[in-house]
Amino acid sequence: xxxxxxxxxxxxxxxIFLQNLLMFVRPAENRFRAMLTGxxxxxxxxFPVYRWMAALCLVDAGGAATxxxxxxxxxxxxxxxxxxxxxxxxxxxxxxxxxxxxxxELLKQGDAGAPLQEIQGRYPVESMIQQRLDVLxxxxxxxxxxxxxxxxxxxxxxxRVTVTMSWLFQAKGQHERR
Amino acid sequence: xxxxxxxxVLYVGCAAxxxxxxxxxxxxxxxxxxxxxxxxxxxxxxxxxxxxxxxLPLAWTCSDRYFDMAYGFVVFLLNCxxxxxxxxxxxxxxxxxxxxxxxNAGGRxxxxxxxxxxxxxxxxxxxxxxxxxxxxxDMPVTPDDSDRIYAWRLPFLVKRGWIxxxxxxxxxxxxxxxxxxxxxVHGLKRSMNLGEGG
Numbered sequence: 001x002x003x004x005x006x007x008x009x010x011x012x013x014x015x016i017f018l019q020n021l022l023m024f025v026r027p028a029e030n031r032f033r034a035m036l037t038g039x040x041x042x043x044x045x046x047f048p049v050y051r052w053m054a055a056l057c058l059v060d061a062g063g064a065a066t067x068x069x070x071x072x073x074x075x076x077x078x079x080x081x082x083x084x085x086x087x088x089x090x091x092x093x094x095x096x097x098x099x100x101x102x103x104x105e106l107l108k109q110g111d112a113g114a115p116l117q118e119i120q121g122r123y124p125v126e127s128m129i130q131q132r133l134d135v136l137x138x139x140x141x142x143x144x145x146x147x148x149x150x151x152x153x154x155x156x157x158x159x160r161v162t163v164t165m166s167w168l169f170q171a172k173g174q175h176e177r178r
Numbered sequence: 179x180x181x182x183x184x185x186x187v188l189y190v191g192c193a194a195x196x197x198x199x200x201x202x203x204x205x206x207x208x209x210x211x212x213x214x215x216x217x218x219x220x221x222x223x224x225x226x227x228x229x230x231x232x233x234l235p236l237a238w239t240c241s242d243r244y245f246d247m248a249y250g251f252v253v254f255l256l257n258c259x260x261x262x263x264x265x266x267x268x269x270x271x272x273x274x275x276x277x278x279x280x281x282n283a284g285g286r287x288x289x290x291x292x293x294x295x296x297x298x299x300x301x302x303x304x305x306x307x308x309x310x311x312x313x314x315x316d317m318p319v320t321p322d323d324s325d326r327i328y329a330w331r332l333p334f335l336v337k338r339g340w341i342x343x344x345x346x347x348x349x350x351x352x353x354x355x356x357x358x359x360x361x362x363v364h365g366l367k368r369s370m371n372l373g374e375g376g
Contacts, residue, residue, distance in 0.1 A: 001240040005249060023371040068237035075179070075249075082256045089263040094366045098272065099331055103360035104367070106341060106352050113344065113351025120328060126294050132273045133290060141277060148287035149280050159281040162268040166278075169197040171205060171269040 001067060004076035007050040012083040015042035030139075035091065039084045043077075050076045098128065180231060181223050182250035186257040189216040205270075209262050220254055221247070 019038040028034035050073055094100065105122055106113060114122075133149065136142045141155035151159060166172065193212045202208040224247050229239045240246035268274045279296050280288055332350060335341045340356035343349070352360055367373075 001249065002242065002245055020370055027371055066236055066241055067239070068235075071238050078179075079253075082253065082260075085260050086256055089259065091370070092267070093263075094363055094370070095372050096272075099335060100359070100363045102331065102335065103340060103352065103356055104364050106350060107357060107360035107364060109351070111351060113347075113349035115347070115349050116328065116332065119332075119350065125297050125328070128272065129276065129294050129297065130290060132276055133293070136273060136276065142280060146287075147289055149289070149293070151277060151280050155277050156281065158268070158274060159277040162274050162278055163281070165265065166269045168194050169205065169265065169269065170201055171197075171265075 001072055001075050003050055003053045004072035004074070005079050007046055007053055007076045008079035008083060010053075011042050011045050011049050012080055012087070014045070015039065016087055031091070031095070032088070035084075035088055042080070046076050046080055047073065098123075179246075179250050179253055180234075181220060181227065182254040183257070185216050185220040185223065186254055186261075188219070189213060189254075189258060190261060192216065205265065206262070209258070209265075213258055217251070217254065220251060224250065 015038045019034065023031075023034070054069075054072075101123065102119065105119060133142065136155065137144060139154075140152055141158065142149050143152055144150075189212060192215075193209055196202070196208055196212055197205075200208065229243065229246070230236065240249070276293060279293055283292075332341070332343075335356070336343055336350075339353055340359060341350050342353050344351065
């Protein structure tokens with residue numbers, strides 16, 4: 001199992017590092033697709049790394065003789081998947097968070113800071129909404145018909161799952177908050 | 179790992195029940211509080227159950243008990259993170275809020291201007307607003323706080339101690355903690371070749 005977990009960590013760090021490096025050479029417009037592609041392309045490497053680690057005895061596998069190698073491999077792929085999810089989530093925290101964007105905007109302002117109106121002016125709600133609507137349309141969640149927005153299948157499915165989740169946890173969406 | 183998955187399912191169930199019973203204002207706090215007894219439950223369950231859980235073949239169990247326990251706990255934490263992140267991305271997410279607003283329109287025409295209007299607040303004075311994921315932000319609402327994005331967010335960031343408001347100039351600026359976080363985020367954005375985002 002140890003070998004599987006360490007193989008997953010090594011391959012994950014490898015592909016994430018290479019993918020971020022590649023983004024400087026050829027930035028992807030759809031970063032999620034780029035991350036998914038990176039993950040899928042890294043899948044074939046998990047097995048050889050797992051095998052090499054066993055062959056080179058890179059991990060102290062004392063007592064591992066009783067373990068099934070298939071279980072080690074299962075854990076390698078399972079942990080590799082969990083690290084992928086974790087990376088994607090962290091990526092979106094950094095990329096999409098309005099609060100973090102606000103902090104960066106204030107960092108650029110220096111010690112003097114900025115009044116609310118200036119912050120709103122630099123990043124108005126209207127442009128946040130327009131930016132997100134454009135992304136949702138490009139990703140096939142919504143469509144614009146005669147100036148009116150309509151949900152496509154993917155968007156309706158996600159919206160309904162969200163309504164159910166909101167009911168389950170008694171939560172409110174951003175458009176319902178004060 | 180099986181125990182870890184079992185405890186995670188228990189965690190989601192407990193969080194849902196707690197949300198219904200307590201009707202929390204701060205979901206992040208709720209999820210964090212629920213995860214503590216569930217984490218303890220994982221370690222207790224691990225200690226009192228045999229490695230084979232009474233049914234697993236020996237070859238399917240990990241030979242290193244401590245590593246197995248730590249690995250299961252990490253898997254539990256990663257699953258919790260997945261769940262909490264999914265919750266905030268959907269129930270609190272800006273983009274998904276737009277989808278829900280379109281769904282709630284029920285086929286009626288909804289333009290970009292209509293959607294923008296849904297994120298506007300009427301000018302009001304008062305207190306008792308809620309920062310999603312964190313809880314009530316009992317700071318006065320000024321007529322300038324005219325939208326649902328900034329109205330809760332700025333007082334929330336002040337409450338967290340990341341930004342401060344100069345009462346004389348009414349300017350918002352970063353605190354020491356806020357500056358550190360902003361620098362880390364700015365560095366991460368640059369290292370991933372990202373734009374301003376947000």
